[in-house]
Amino acid sequence: MATIVELPIQSFEGLVDPDWCPGCGDFGVLKAVKMGASKAGVLPKDLVVVSGIGCSSNLPGYVHSYGVHSLHGRSVAVATGIKLANTDLKVVITGGDGDGYGIGIGHFIHAMRRNLDLTYIVMDNQIYGLTTGQASPTTMKDARTKSTPQGNVESPLNPLALAIVSGATYVARGFSGEPNHLADLIAGGIQHKGFSLIDVFSPCVTYNKLNTYAYFKKRCYKLEDDKSYDSSNAKAAMDKVEEWGDRIPLGVAFRSQQPTYEDSVAAFKNGPLVHQSMNIDKGVFETLIEENM
Amino acid sequence: MNEVTVGIGGAAGDGIDKSGDTLAKACSRSGLHGYAFNSYQSVIRGGHIWLKLRVGEEKVYTQGDHLNALIALNQDTIERHAPEVESGGAILFNADKLKINIPIRDNVLTVPLPVAQLAKPFPPVAPVMQNTIALGALVFLLGLEFEVTASVLADTFKHKGEGVVKQNIGVAKAGYDYARERFVPLGYKWTFTRKRRPFLTGNEAIAIGAVAAGCRFYSAYPMTPASGILTWMADHAERCGVVVKQMEDELAVANVAIGAGYAGTRAMCATSGGGFALMTEAIGMAGMIEAPVVFVEVQRGGPSTGIPTKTEQADLNQVYGASQGDFPRVIIAPTSTKDCFDSAVESFNLADKYQLPVIIITDLQLSEHPETVDPEFFPAQVPIDRGEMVTEWDAANGPFKRYAFTKSGVSPRTLPGTANTMYIAATDDHDETGVLISDVFCNPAVRRKVAEKRMKKMDLALRDLPAPKLVGPANAQVTLIGWGASEGLLIEVAEQLNASGVTANCLQFKYLLPFHSREATEILKGCKHTICIEMNSTGQFARHLRAETGHSVNDQILKYDGEPFEPGAVAARVRGILKGEKLSLDVSEAEAREIGYHHVRVYMNEESRPGRITKAAANGFGEPVWQIEIVKRESGEKQGELSVGVETGSTYSWQPTT
Numbered sequence: 001m002a003t004i005v006e007l008p009i010q011s012f013e014g015l016v017d018p019d020w021c022p023g024c025g026d027f028g029v030l031k032a033v034k035m036g037a038s039k040a041g042v043l044p045k046d047l048v049v050v051s052g053i054g055c056s057s058n059l060p061g062y063v064h065s066y067g068v069h070s071l072h073g074r075s076v077a078v079a080t081g082i083k084l085a086n087t088d089l090k091v092v093i094t095g096g097d098g099d100g101y102g103i104g105i106g107h108f109i110h111a112m113r114r115n116l117d118l119t120y121i122v123m124d125n126q127i128y129g130l131t132t133g134q135a136s137p138t139t140m141k142d143a144r145t146k147s148t149p150q151g152n153v154e155s156p157l158n159p160l161a162l163a164i165v166s167g168a169t170y171v172a173r174g175f176s177g178e179p180n181h182l183a184d185l186i187a188g189g190i191q192h193k194g195f196s197l198i199d200v201f202s203p204c205v206t207y208n209k210l211n212t213y214a215y216f217k218k219r220c221y222k223l224e225d226d227k228s229y230d231s232s233n234a235k236a237a238m239d240k241v242e243e244w245g246d247r248i249p250l251g252v253a254f255r256s257q258q259p260t261y262e263d264s265v266a267a268f269k270n271g272p273l274v275h276q277s278m279n280i281d282k283g284v285f286e287t288l289i290e291e292n293m
Numbered sequence: 294m295n296e297v298t299v300g301i302g303g304a305a306g307d308g309i310d311k312s313g314d315t316l317a318k319a320c321s322r323s324g325l326h327g328y329a330f331n332s333y334q335s336v337i338r339g340g341h342i343w344l345k346l347r348v349g350e351e352k353v354y355t356q357g358d359h360l361n362a363l364i365a366l367n368q369d370t371i372e373r374h375a376p377e378v379e380s381g382g383a384i385l386f387n388a389d390k391l392k393i394n395i396p397i398r399d400n401v402l403t404v405p406l407p408v409a410q411l412a413k414p415f416p417p418v419a420p421v422m423q424n425t426i427a428l429g430a431l432v433f434l435l436g437l438e439f440e441v442t443a444s445v446l447a448d449t450f451k452h453k454g455e456g457v458v459k460q461n462i463g464v465a466k467a468g469y470d471y472a473r474e475r476f477v478p479l480g481y482k483w484t485f486t487r488k489r490r491p492f493l494t495g496n497e498a499i500a501i502g503a504v505a506a507g508c509r510f511y512s513a514y515p516m517t518p519a520s521g522i523l524t525w526m527a528d529h530a531e532r533c534g535v536v537v538k539q540m541e542d543e544l545a546v547a548n549v550a551i552g553a554g555y556a557g558t559r560a561m562c563a564t565s566g567g568g569f570a571l572m573t574e575a576i577g578m579a580g581m582i583e584a585p586v587v588f589v590e591v592q593r594g595g596p597s598t599g600i601p602t603k604t605e606q607a608d609l610n611q612v613y614g615a616s617q618g619d620f621p622r623v624i625i626a627p628t629s630t631k632d633c634f635d636s637a638v639e640s641f642n643l644a645d646k647y648q649l650p651v652i653i654i655t656d657l658q659l660s661e662h663p664e665t666v667d668p669e670f671f672p673a674q675v676p677i678d679r680g681e682m683v684t685e686w687d688a689a690n691g692p693f694k695r696y697a698f699t700k701s702g703v704s705p706r707t708l709p710g711t712a713n714t715m716y717i718a719a720t721d722d723h724d725e726t727g728v729l730i731s732d733v734f735c736n737p738a739v740r741r742k743v744a745e746k747r748m749k750k751m752d753l754a755l756r757d758l759p760a761p762k763l764v765g766p767a768n769a770q771v772t773l774i775g776w777g778a779s780e781g782l783l784i785e786v787a788e789q790l791n792a793s794g795v796t797a798n799c800l801q802f803k804y805l806l807p808f809h810s811r812e813a814t815e816i817l818k819g820c821k822h823t824i825c826i827e828m829n830s831t832g833q834f835a836r837h838l839r840a841e842t843g844h845s846v847n848d849q850i851l852k853y854d855g856e857p858f859e860p861g862a863v864a865a866r867v868r869g870i871l872k873g874e875k876l877s878l879d880v881s882e883a884e885a886r887e888i889g890y891h892h893v894r895v896y897m898n899e900e901s902r903p904g905r906i907t908k909a910a911a912n913g914f915g916e917p918v919w920q921i922e923i924v925k926r927e928s929g930e931k932q933g934e935l936s937v938g939v940e941t942g943s944t945y946s947w948q949p950t951t
Contacts, residue, residue, distance in 0.1 A: 015692070016728055045712045050552075053720070060717050061729060066709035068555060069719035069729075070548065071578050077545040081552020081560070082709065084536055085510060089556070089709055107548075110541040266531045267509070273536060274557040274708060278507025278677055284532055285673035288501050292491035293321065293668075 004041030009034040011044060014062040025202030025213075026056050028176030029123050033063060033094065035179070036186025042090045049092050050079040052099035055130045056123035056202065059094045073103030076111045079118055086272045087262050090190055093120040098128045101137040101157050112166035112195050114261040119189040119196045122159065123176070125204035126211050133207035143210055160241035163197040164234055164254050170196030171237065171254040175220055176203070177213050181250065188252065194260050216248070223251030231255045296349030297435060297481055298359045301424070302374055303366025305333065305340050312364070312424040313344045314663070315449060317492050319432065319442040320348045321665045324486030328664040330356040330857060333602050341369055350484060354629075354781025356662075358861030362435065362479070364427045365391060368926060372902050373890075383434050383479060385427045394929065404430060404476065411467040415460050422464050429468025436481040439469050490667055495633040495659040495778070496521030498666070499589060502637025503561050504533040505675045508587070510553040510560040512538045512546045517601050518657040519563040519591040543568035547575035547588070554579070554586040555718060557708035559641050563589035566608045567598065573615040576650050580620030580747070582718035583696070583704070585644035585651075585680075587637070592656040594855045603855030604657035606777060607829035609837065612652050613806065621750045623651040624806040626777030627659065631670045632803070638675045643757065646680040647750045648706055654805070656828065658857045659778035681705040686713040694725040698742050702749025751807045758804045760812035763820075765798030766791070771867060772820040774846060776802040776834045779826060785860035786826075790867060797867070802834070810841045817844040824867060826850045828858070880942045882906055885919035888937050892944065893923060902926050908939065916940045 012034040020026050037047055047065035051057035053072035060067030066089075070078040075093050083091045100108055100122045111118060127145060128134040134147035138159065142151040163171045170192040174182035182200060189196035201216045223229050223240070230236055237254035262268055270276055299316065301309050310331060317327040327348045334340035345356040361382040365371045368391050375384050375393060380400040384393065388405030397403075408423045415422070425446075432442050446461045493501075500522050503511070513523040523539065530537045540546045546562045553560035564572065569590045579586050592608045594600030612624055623643050627636040633655065640651040683705045686693050695716035697704040704725075707714035717723075721731035722740055730739050763772070765787050773783045783799040790797040800816060800823075817823065817838075825835040825846040830853040835846045848870045852858055866876075880888065889903030904924035911917055914936065921935040933949035 015726065016734075019732060044715055045710060048556075048709050058729075061719065064715055066715050067717040068552070068582065069717055069721060070582075071574055071720055074544065074548040074575065074578075077540070077548035078552040078555075080538075080545075081510070081512075081549035081554070082556040083552075084538065084549070085553040085556035085558035085560070086708075086710060106541050107545050110545070265536055267534045267536045270534070273509045273553075274710075276509065276534060278509070278559065280504055280507075280533060280673065282673045285505060287532070288504070288529065289491050289668055289671050292493040292497070293318065293489045 006038050006041060007043070009038050012037055012064050014064050016061060018058065018062050020055060020058070021206050023205040024055070025125060025176035025204065026059065026123050028179040029056070029094075029121065029182065029200055029202050030059055030062055032174070032176070032179040032182035032186055033059065033092070033121065035183035036190060037065070037092070039183060039187035040090070040190035042190060046088065047090050047092065048079075048082050049094055050075045050082065051093065052095040052104060053130075054096040054099045054128070056094060056096040056125075057099055073099055074107065075099065076104060076107035076118070076120065080111060080116055083116060083118060083262070084265075084273070086274045087268055088272050091118050092190065093118060095122060096129070097122060097124040097126060097138045097159075098136045101159055105137070109162070109166045112163055112168040112197070115167055115169055115194045115258050116261045117193055117195070119186070119192075119198070121186060121189075121198045121200060123202035124159070124199050125202050125208055126156070127204050127208040129204045129207055140210065145207070158241060159197065159199045160253055161238060164237055164241065167195070168197045168254075169194035169256050169258050170252065171241070172196070172198045172252045173250050174198055174200045175216050175250055176200055177217060178250070181222065185252065192255070194258055219246060219248045220250050221247055223249050223253065295481070295483065296347060296353060296357075297361045298345060298347045298357050299362045299364070299431065300360050300374055301344045301346070301364045301366070302370030303342055304369075305342050307342065307366045308424050309342050309344050309366065311449070312428050313346050314492070315442065315445050316428060316431070317346055317348070317663065318445040319437060321490050321492050322441050322445065323438060323483070324488045325350060325483065326352050326490070326665045327492060328353045328356055328662065330658065330662045332856060341373070343370075343374070354785050355860055356857065358859050362431060364424065364431060366423060367391065368394075369902075371395070372926075381479060385430055387423045387427075394926070402434070402476065402479070404434070404472065406430060406468065406471065411471055412464060414467070415463050425461055425464045426468035429465035430472035432465070433469045433472040434476060434479050436478050436483060438485075439466065490665040491671070492663050492665050493630065494521060494661055494663045495627065495630050495655055496591070496661065497525055498630050498633035499637045499653065499655070500525040500529070501671065502634035503587070503641070504529070504535060505634075505673065506559065506638040506641040507677055508559045508561050508641060509534060510536050510538070510550065510558045512540055512549045512560070512562045514540055514543050514546050514564065514568060516565045516568045518593055518660050519565050519568070519589065521661060522563045522589065543571035544575065547572035550586050551575055551579050551584050554644070555582065555584040559585075559645070561587040561589065563591060565591050565593050566595050566611060569608065569611060569615070576622065576652070577616030577618060577620055578720050579650035580616070580622055581720050581722070583648035583706070583747070584718065585648055587640045587644055587651050587653065589653045589655065591660045592654065594853070600855045602657070604857055605828050605853060605855065606656050607833065607853070608654065609776075609805070609829070609833040612654050613837065615652070619744070619748060621647065621649045621747055621754075622806060623647070623649065623754055624654060624804075625651065626654045626803055626805055628777060628780035628801055628803050630659065630664050631666045633659065634671055642676065642678040643754060646678055646757075647703060647754050648680065649750060654777060656778050683707045683714060684711060686711065688713045692726055695727050696723060696725050696743065696746070698725055698746050701753055702746045703753070704746070755807035755809065758807070758809070760809040761800060761802050761816065763798050763800050763816050766796050767798070769796040769798040769821070771795060771797045771822045771824060771871065772800055773797055773867070774800045774802075774823055774825040774838070776805065776827065779828075779858070782858050782860055782863065783826065786863045786867065789860060789864040793864070793868070795868060795871065805837075808841050813838070814842040814844065817842055822847045822871070824848045824850060824870060826858070826863060828852050879939050880919060880937065882919070885921055885937055888942065888944065889921040889923060889935060892935055892947070896947070897923065900926050901932060904929065904931065912936075914938060914945045918945060
């Protein structure tokens with residue numbers, strides 16, 4: 001295996017600065033994305049950061065790499081196309097909980113089922129921030145938001161549990177208040193061959209007064225500190241990711257090595273599609289016509 | 294022209310497709326031309342399937358107006374189609390199960406086939422063998438060669454082993470010999486040129502064109518009638534090096550194709566109207582981030598789920614209106630099966646050259662009907678133009694401007710993986726480098742220039758596209774206007790009109806966007822009487838033509854019952870229009886019979902069918918009515934009478950015979 005060349009994180013510095021609210025959790029995630037890409041030995045030219053729409057989906061604009069700031073909920077599908085067209089690229093998806101777990105949840109589940117080699121970082125602030133504070137799929141029960149003034153009657157989705165049952169092969173949780181820890185999770189996700197989900201508590205300081213930095217600081221602990229925890233055991237991982245309340249685990253909850261979707265595609269035997277000849281073999285072409293005669 | 298039209302009818306699952314295909318290929322291998330249309334229902338078994346195959350020594354463009362020979366695989370087919378068989382023709386049927394129980398025309402040969410007896414030497418024989426026996430008999434009656442038919446059967450069943458091949462050929466030969474011993478051929482004298490031509494559908498021609506043009510990524514979600522492209526691509530994926538990805542929905546289909554196109558692979562996806570509706574937001578994204586992608590919209594009868602297995606051209610407004618905002622896009626409506634191949638090649642080149650989404654719009658009839666096409670129309674080597682690309686960039690030149698404001702509007706493109714040309718492709722509006730101008734940086738001047746840059750590409754693309762042309766005699770009494778797949782229909786309608794003393798020419802539109810407004814206006818100025826012919830109920834293209842040229846067509850011929858136009862009926866309507874005849878929307882006698890069948894299907898059973906039909910006065914219903922007798926299929930005994938409004942088509946009453 002080639003040695004990893006870690007570029008300084010300034011190499012990933014985007015053209016413009018973020019326009020997030022001061023104190024936004026996404027700043028910590030942005031820093032961790034750059035650190036994680038650096039630690040994983042990715043070059044900016046080989047990195048594609050794909051996002052949907054929402055505050056956190058502005059992230060690719062602040063990273064020096066290729067990127068697509070796509071449509072609301074569609075980032076995973078766009079990323080799938082990019083990866084299949086050029087398997088040499090490292091494709092990282094970034095977005096929020098509304099984008100990924102609400103409008104985009106169909107693509108999310110199917111991408112995990114396929115075990116595509118993609119890294120998905122969800123900045124989970126449990127609220128719709130860009131639209132000024134409505135309930136999201138991870139908003140806690142009874143939480144009062146602009147769209148649930150009497151309290152949220154729905155139960156929140158558990159993205160980690162969903163990821164494990166859907167076939168994701170690297171399932172982790174980070175906290176933007178711990179960017180160094182998060183950077184390690186992201187580097188691990190990028191290096192992992194298969195679909196990785198990194199759900200990140202990324203507090204919205206403007207619209208979510210419940211799930212704040214203090215809220216998570218008080219509750220979060222790291223799975224790495226528990227030497228007995230076996231992240232290769234899916235059943236144990238399911239129990240672990242159900243933990244919520246006084247103690248919330250951070251770190252890699254589940255990891256397994258499975259063949260990726262890309263491994264099974266015949267056309268990739270000759271390398272990435274973009275590098276293959278566009279001209280069809282004359283003999284092959286003739287069979288396409290002949291078989292209709 | 295020397296030609297024959299064969300009809301094969303039965304229930305779904307009777308193997309009608311296969312029989313039609315064998316006969317068509319046998320004709321084609323002898324050097325004849327063919328065109329088939331299969332009128333089917335959205336059921337896997339049952340229903341009424343009706344395949345028409347027209348064969349001629351010269352090119353045939355439609356399924357035509359005639360019926361010369363009928364293979365009936367169930368009683369329903371005899372009742373519905375036996376009376377249509379023209380004098381000099383023949384009706385072939387399984388005499389073990391079926392009988393001719395209704396009046397047929399004079400001088401029509403009836404060929405009852407003792408299927409069980411003929412199939413006896415070939416046990417075990419599947420029920421579909423009745424088709425093969427009838428096929429063999431028909432080959433004799435039509436003066437075709439048995440050896441050629443046998444060669445087609447051999448190729449068709451090769452994959453099932455020698456036993457199955459032998460059995461099929463044997464059964465066909467039994468039918469052939471039976472007919473030879475008892476009947477005189479119908480009198481067709483063919484000149485067999487032996488020129489072999491592929492017999493294929495529009496969907497297949499699009500798929501073949503795509504792989505020839507270097508398409509290496511295809512995504513889809515199953516939807517009739519676009520699924521043919523998916524199955525073709527899946528079957529040929531390995532041979533052609535294509536990644537075929539069935540996605541979870543059409544949102545994913547469109548977005549994954551755009552991702553692949555952005556990353557540098559030639560990518561295509563296809564669907565029908567409902568799926569296209571889900572794709573529309575993504576199409577706007579392709580326009581905004583300037584990613585080349587080809588979309589195929591194969592129309593079926595709408596609105597909503599509509600009539601999924603029937604043909605229509607009513608999604609034109611949808612493709613024009615797909616996605617919010619102004620953005621550049623090309624819309625191409627292939628005019629024939631051959632043109633499906635050309636349009637696919639062209640679409641990929643236009644998509645790359647102008648970095649935009651290209652929409653190919655076809656319809657069920659074009660996409661699913663097979664016809665013979667001269668093999669020279671399918672070259673292996675086609676022009677591939679990837680447009681302006683930047684493959685190297687020296688960082689000393691400063692930041693790369695992916696969306697550079699150029700005079701042409703085309704900004705040279707770079708692919709991810711290229712050093713020093715990193716940029717963000719954003720759906721928010723952006724400046725030359727890709728930095729957003731949507732929120733805090735919003736700037737009216739930059740917005741104006743980037744919007745103009747994008748749309749300039751349309752002017753340039755228009756110059757690449759050939760303008761529409763008037764085909765046929767100048768100064769004709771009538772100009773037939775169509776768009777997309779109706780080209781062949783219009784050719785035949787014009788031929789019929791010209792032969793009957795009405796001079797007619799044709800104006801067919803293939804490039805719907807950008808539109809040749811100037812050229813079209815110029816042509817239309819010289820036309821005496823324009824009639825726009827399209828398969829929808831509101832005249833969508835005529836309205837668009839008016840918007841683009843200011844020309845209101847004099848008349849329209851519209852069809853929206855799901856079945857394709859027949860040239861004779863269109864020509865008759867053109868003559869009617871010229872005589873000033875008003876269009877009647879009344880239920881015709883043939884339609885009254887179909888309404889009778891619908892009643893039988895919903896409320897009765899297989900033992901009944903419509904019988905005598907008479908028109909009666911209002912009788913308290915507020916409009917004249919068709920009185921449709923429903924009779925026992927076996928005995929003809931009257932079971933009751935249905936009253937259907939001539940004007941509204943409403944079923945007013947059902948009076949059982951007491």
